[in-house]
Amino acid sequence: MLDKKFSPERQSAFEARFEAQKIAFGPVVFQCVRYAWKRGMLQAIADVGDTGLSVEQMAASGRWTPYVLKVVLETCLSAGVVYLSEGRYVLDKAGFVVLTDPITQVNIDFNHDVCYQALFSLEQSLDAEKPLGLKVFGDWPTVYEGLSQLPEPARGSWFAFDHYYSDTSFPDILPDVFATAPKRVMDIGANTGKFTLAALGANASVKLHLVDLPGQLAVADKALQQAGLRERASLHPTNLLDDGAALPDGMDLIWMSQFLSCFSEDAIASIFRRVAAALSPNGQVLIMDTFWDRQRYDIASYCLINTSPYFNNLASGNSKVYQSDDYVRLAKAAGLDLVTARDGIGYCHSLLRFAKGD
Template sequence: MLNKKFSPEKQGAFAARFEAQKIAFGPVVFQCVRYAWKRGMLQALADAGSDGLALETMAASGKWSSYVLKLVLETCLSAGVVYLRDGHYVLDKAGYCVLTDSITQININFTHDVCYQGLFELEQSLDEEKPLGLQHLGAWPTIYEGLSNLPEPAKTSWFEFDHFYSDTSFPSILPDVFATAPRRIMDIGANTGKFSYAALSYQAEVELHLVDLPIQLEVAKKNLTAQGVQARAHFHPTNLLDKSAALPENMDLIWMSQFLSCFSEDAISSILKRAAQALVANGQLLIMDTFWDRQQYDIAAYCLINTSPYFTAMASGNSKIYESTDYIRLAEQAGLKLLTARDGIGYCHSLLRFAKAA
């Protein structure tokens, strides 16, 4: 599947130069639009409706100076967030998206609170394949060791970003998970335990084995205990980057959601090989992830592709949002066979079902 936006198309020289300037001033536009949203300018224009507001009227409220209003709203004007009508600023459709669209707000918060300062280190992070931008949040080798201790507002923005994309998918995939009536399921990359809780609540007989870093499992254990389902949950603190770390065996089904994108291809290969060894003879592996090559809409592919630099500068230094063909290739090398691929889950997820090769 190739998105139209990324197909070769002719672009005039003038239009190309304009697009190049948008790239050059992208960080400036981002910060000004964010300011207009966070400081209430966009809301004031929304409240005014189609008549909009004059700068003098907005300044008279005492919330913003004339200087700040002119500077910020002129940048918003250049970005199509607002427009001018009879000397009044009016909120445009892109502005309404910033003001009301959850996914837009979550993406802005994630980019600003988690990534913005660290992305200044992207060049060196790419050269060394290390998350050198992470120093702006904490002194961890990767962000995963520090998730539970991220400073605010980065912590809230990270988890809202992660859960927004994954949680919308859980209700629709549980029938897929239990299609083969598994009794022992391993949740690799269990994070806060949201999938494990959903699975335990869906099937009263199932047994969940959660695998993640110790600090993450402590959070998951606390959550599952609070929800009263910890009796059927088993916790296996594991550093998956340790290639000698074996996984619990005799699993009917292994689940991974938005997990493998946290690792390099070499690490993914090792994890998949160990997962294959942990499955029973007829066991299956389900991978739900966001693949930019399987998106129906350009906007989804655009967002996913541009999430990859976060993985370089902030998360691990050598992971990214992958194409589905990368996972399929690595899974086959690990002794797994692709059975089905289902797209259109939640906002932008696909589900790959593998079986242990005979």
């Protein structure tokens, strides 16, 4: 595992105290910057370039009062999103990122629409190891049972977050998927069928077996029918938290993408045992996931590490973004050995290939 230290080597006591205050006021800064982005303040400033805009000039548009502008833009100033030049606000580099970077916008929407209200219950969720924050949306044991029923904008932001991180990786990994010429592929945690559609489109002879909860498979079923690929796909509604729920056997390849991080270590161990039993004699397992210890840049590790509280508070109560060694250890216990590991896929994915041990 790569060593990680997110603070500067020679951080002074004064600098450390400043960083601590950023943590203390983090929720306030988040909401004000989001407001400035969503309500068009940042765009209005960006439109005039380096000349910037004064509060009076912006208020003259009638879109915001001077009071609101001062409250929001002063917080943005403190966060390095804008800067002041001769009494005018100018977009700074962090503000440009908020305004133009899709992954930043996806992360902001996810944290606001899905996580923000629920995080008030994080303390209780951590103590109980149950997703108690989920109550802000509905009465489900985990978020996965309620995905198809989440209210908007939470539902849209959840899927945008999930797909943005995974979809960019699919074109890169399809050669890995078909490297062993599999004929029967099982997609565990198929969700809305994105990977299945990509695999069926890339190979005319392969057959896919989709495993997920009924609600997700209903969405995947519709997508497969619309694409004219339904006849090469079999749906297997399964609750993987049920240790007795067996998987279809004789699989040449079993695929799991951003799936195992939804479960506790005990549940992952159970899934690995059933996966091993479902493989054909020469079958293999491909796992694509976001491991915080395999990232080249600290910014990626930072985002991944701070996604783990969502898994505790909303998803399942006992899952997280794992280190890669956790998967390798749990797979080994189920009789699966790591064959290869490939990093740098998409934004922050790695691909682990396993096979049955001797």
